[in-house]
Amino acid sequence: MFSIFRSRDLSAAQALLSAAVLGVALFAWGDQTDMFSQPDLASTDNWTWRLWQLGALLMSISGVWWLWSGTRRVAWTRSLILAIFALIVFLNAYTDALFGDHVGNVWRAVNPLFLGCSTVAVVGLWTRGGFWDGIGAAIFAALGTVLFINAYFVNHDILWEALNPLLVLVLLLWAIAALQVDTRPQEVGGEPDA
DSSP states (O other), X not given: OOXXXXXXXXXXXXXXXXXXXXXXXXXXXXXXXXXGOSTTTSSTTOHHHHHHHHHHHHHHHHHHHHHHHHTSTTHHHHHHHHHHHHHHHHHHHHOSTTTGGGHXXXXXXXXXXXXXXXXXXXXXHHHHOOHHXXXXXXXHHHHHHHHHHIIIIIOOHHHHHHHHHHHHHHHHHHHHHHHHOOOSOOOTTOSOOO
C-alpha cells in the first residue's frame, strides 16, 4: 500500500519529469493562494494564508526528498535540476519579461521548494559527519530559517534583496557539489584482512 513512498532508482528522464511535476504542482498550489486575495487575507499576518502554505511545504519537502533519494544512479540530474532551479530564481528576481503576471506565483513555488532543498541538504550533510559537512549544514539551516521567517511571517523587501542572490549562489554551489557526491554503494565491513 505504501510502496509509492519507497525509494526508487529513477532514470534520468524520470528524474527530470518528476522535478517538472513537482514544480508545476507547487506553482498550481501557489496560484490557488488567490483564494486569499482580499486585502485582509493575502498577507503574512493571516493564519489561514499561512496554513494554506503548509501544503506546499509538505509537498516540497517530501518531493525533494523522494527525488534526491531516487537519483543516486543518475546523480548528474540532481545538478541539472538545481541549476535550472537557480536559473528560474535568477530570472524571476531580475527580469520582468519571462514570467509576466505570474511572478508572485513563481515565488510561492520557489520558497517552499528551496525550503525542501535546504531540509534535504541539512539532513544529508549532517549525517555525513565531516567538519565541512557540518559547516554546510549550518549554512543551509540558517538560510532556510531566514527564508522561512521572511516568506511566511515578515515579508521584508530588504531581506528579499539580500536573499535572492544568495539563493541563486547557494543553489549553483550545491549543483557543483552534487556532481562530487559518491553514489557508489559503500562496502560493509571495510577492508578485508590480509
